[in-house]
Amino acid sequence: MLRRAAAYLIDLFIIGALITSITIVGVVVGFLTFGLAWGALLLVLPISVVMYYGATLGSFKRATLGMQMMDIVLTPTRGQPLDGWLAIIHALVFWVTIWISWPVSLLFVLFTPRQQMIHDLIVGTLMLRRSPMARHWARSQAGSTSY
Structure with missing residues (x-):
């Protein structure tokens, strides 16, 4: 759970930097368009957060940047299969339940056998350490050589 909390804080920092940079660009573009582009920020900011989760969780790494740093x-x-849509749904349900x-x-983690949170149970996902899984995948691929 500590790794997951640390990954969440790292992702919050990354999302904050993303939102800040988009906001700065949006403010500048808004001045150049006499305020017309400022309305687009109401759509662009949430879409950029959803795209961050879809691009990172929906990738072959199946982890956000914070999760990659914490090896989950x-x-x-x-x-x-875990695709971009399931990753986006996972992120949306996470933010709604939080x-x-x-x-x-957070209490669900203490009482579920696999330490899942509410959004994990709803969407049907599980957070695991990556390094033990990578060793398991390497062993299973070495043992199953098909011709």
């Missing part, structure tokens, strides 16, 4: 990976539990009731979401 998002894994589906129901057998479906916004509504973050203490309850």
Whole structure:
């Protein structure tokens, strides 16, 4: 859980930098367009956050930049592939459950057998350490040589 919390804080910092840079560009463009572009910031900022999660969690690494630094990976539990849409849904459900009731979401970790939060249970995902999984994948691929 500590790795997950640290990854969350790193991602908040990265998202904050992303939002700040987009806002600065939007303000400058807004002045150049006499304020017409400022309305677009209301759409561009949330879309950029959703795209961050879709591009990072939906990639082959299955982890945001903060999760990569903390050596954790998002894994589906129901057998479906982890694509960009599932990653976006995971992020949206995460932000909704944290916004509504973050203490309850954090308490779920203590009482679920695989230490899943509410949004993990809803979407059907699990956070795991990447390094033990990489060793397991290497062993399973070495043992299953097909001709």
